[in-house]
Amino acid sequence: MNKKKELLLKIAKRLFTEYGVAEVSLRQIAAEVGISHSNLIYHFPSKNDLIIALHHQLMEKAIALNQQVKTASHPLEGLLQSTQIGFTILYEYRFLMIDLPHILRDNKILHNTFLDLEKLRADMYSIEIQKAVDQNLMRQELYQGEYTGFIEHIKIFSDAWIASSAIYDSPENNNIIEKYVKLFMGFFYPYLTDEGRSVFDEVYFQ
Template sequence: MKSTKEKILDNSRHLFNEQSYSSVTIRMIAKSLKMSSGNLNYHFKKREEILEALYFEMTKEFDYRLLNFPKMEVSINQIKIEIKLTMKRMIDYQFFWTDLFNIINLNDNIKTHFHKIYDARFESYIFLFTQLKKNKLMKVSILDWECQNLAEQMIVYSNTWLYSTVLYGGRINESIIEKKANTLLSILYPYLTVKGKKEFYKIIDSNKR
């Protein structure tokens, strides 16, 4: 059975996803749980505390996967799997990614951690490219600055795909996740070897069947 605190976080997340963080008040959260604002305030003194708790709840999985990234099997298919897992996790906390700039500037702890994650993600991509080269899936002739630009492009797309989908009225479903994951993966395509491109097409073609 979930604790009261967990119920507050779950309901808050659903309300934030439906109406946006800025539109939801403590009173609205309390009403959705059929509790008094005073009872809710016992667990969270203000709405920003709920926001921070949800952020770190979301990133707990991201942090774990970044920590274990060096142990990951490196293949085009595994990269696609990791991309889709990340996208699905982002959808669970959609409110954060569709109002990213404003939310990270509301809370110093969130902002500091988000920037720290950026650095870790960047280094993970550089490590990934090195492993892809070793596995003859990525061209060894790619220069360091090209790898750095590529890592930044992939991070930027990862951060904004959900916002752009919602902005243009797209429906969030399995089909759109597949499409956006393929788009992110395709950023790698020009840098892949013949072997890497064959694996890429094998994955893309299998999804069309």
């Protein structure tokens, strides 16, 4: 990736975050960077190309950082670590999540990427929960399909917390990520066993 392109993406990301994807034009971005409209188009022919490139950046960072988190002692610890990392990176690219339906509506490729990712996430959660059940950290299902529903809950939350934050949280608040990581982890608490709870408290409250 070019230095120049990285600069363009950085500024595009800032403007998208500040004003929303729909409200920012290629001309505005070019003006902000200090280059001509044509020049920006030379590098990124359309707004969609910028968005795809930024999404690509996000994925690269997420993959790179998550490979550093493999030595968790418990499923719950790994979960907390990857949640913190994931939420932090995602927040940097929050314009994607804030305008997600709008972006995916006119971007079939990205939409399909999201559908694929959703399946991966569901599998990942499913495996982690199974591990936690096996280690007697989480209880058995109370009814058939309970954890399937639970996974739906946390998937929707993972997609939605940024948009929710954009609506309800004060922009001055600088504990946003911490707040939503905590809320996310709170999803698990009622499903934990007594043992799970003591492990959880230990991991989570240092």
